[in-house]
Amino acid sequence: MLTRQDFPEGFLFGAATAAYQIEGHAHGGAGPTHWDTFAATPGNVKGAENGDVACDHYHRYEEDLDLLEGFDAYRFSTSWARVLPEGRGAVNEEGLDYYDRLVDAMLARGLKPFQTLYHWELPAALADLGGWRNRDVAGWFGDFVEIITKRIGDRVHGVATINEPWCVSFLSHFLGVHAPGMRDIRATARAMHHVLLAHGTAVERLRGLGQENVGIVLNFDHAEPATESPEDEAARARADAIFNRWFLEAVCGKGYPAEALVGLEPHMPAGWQDDMAAIAAPIDWLGVNYYTRHIHAAAPGTPWPSGTSVAGHLATTQLGWEIYPEGLKHFLLRAHDVTGGLPLYVTENGMAWDDRVVNGAVTDPVREEFIAAHLAAIRAAIDGGADVRGFFYWSLLDNYEWAEGYEPRFGLVHVDYETQARTPKQSYHALRRAIAR
DSSP, rough: OOGGSSOTTEEEEEEEHHHHHHOTTTEEEEBBBBBHHTTSSSSSSGOOOOSTTTTHHHHHHHHHHTTTTOSSSSEOOOOHHHHHHSSSSSOOOHHHHHHHHHHHHHHHTEEEEEEESSSSBBHHHHHHHTGGTTTTTHHHHHHHHHHHHHHHTTTTTTEEEOOOOOIIIIHHHOOSTTOOOOOHHHHHHHHHHHHHHHHHHHHHHHTTTTOEEEEEEEEEEEEEEEESSSHHHHHHHHHHIIIIIHHHHHTTSSSHHHEEEEEEEEGTTTTTGGGGGHHOOOOOOEEEEEEEEEEEEETTTTTTTTTEEOOSSSSTTTTTBBBHHHHHHHHHHHHHHHHTTOEEEEEOOOOOOOOOOBBBBBOOHHHHHHHHHHHHHHHHHHHHHTTEEEEEEEEEEEEOOGGGTTBBBBBBBEEEEETTOOOHHHHHHHHHHOOOO
């Protein structure tokens, strides 16, 4: 594994989490989210599990932050429904106080706080009003951004507006895998546009408050064709346009890719073109989330995007995701080119494994090798000219993995969900040794 000395001076090493996945949403006056209702519907989430308790980070954040000794930064998210239980209107002071304490606890440990404003927990009351399908969501989000920023913005090192807009929109409204669990192309097109309009609105509000170091976190999935046929290459190009290019190019002022508009434009909200300037409001950095690749084949005779993914041949994680570190180098160099050299952070990269505690320890050599390979990919991207400023492993803790429930374990630290005992894994110790000063 490469060490701190192999990276540029000032390169940040951190770990990442998200509010609903670890805090315990039943605590502290938080309002219901569309994840609560999604999980309460049979068949949506493995074991019908939800984020009511999760890792009980709401009460255990001090001991969890102690685990970050030796790290430089911590990426966390602030729950919209914890701050505004109805999504707008009355503020939950208990929620604001919690995030006050949390940020102060990071600073007390010498950690740079990297805040994510939205990591998927849409207040249920706003889902009732159409959620991401409703253009008004951008303004509602902007109001939340102002409230939380006025409380903690003076102490955070960096702020991301939205985490993984592809998941917020396409995965959730077209594939139906995440809340709200829709499978509707009109809903998808609107959500894919409105989530970016919300990003642009948030940037405007943050700038109005004088907030510095503002970015967005996009997820990327390496797309390859199943064969060299023109049909499979076209399927790959469509998948790449939907997953990777739509969000990156719009944020960078290059508009939406034609390959995606072919299917989505008939369902877009009227006047969407007028929003593109707001969506392209200048940002200070880009977060790159990367996990895996998919291989795409044409599926003639099926509705747009008329493609399917086929099995690859590489080693996989617990979730069946292929381990392909070359994809991380590819996207860092690509993001460098498309953004015109914007500072980049690897805001999520990690893997799930069926980790078990045996004699008080967790041995996870596959994860250790995974981290080593992806750190090498980051180093290669830096050598290729990308301005990569930091790496955040996903995740600090085993946690609520959305539709997969609590089964997949992504953490550097094992969590026993019955006792809430934390057990640092072998990979945790290896990474800490690598980044030791």
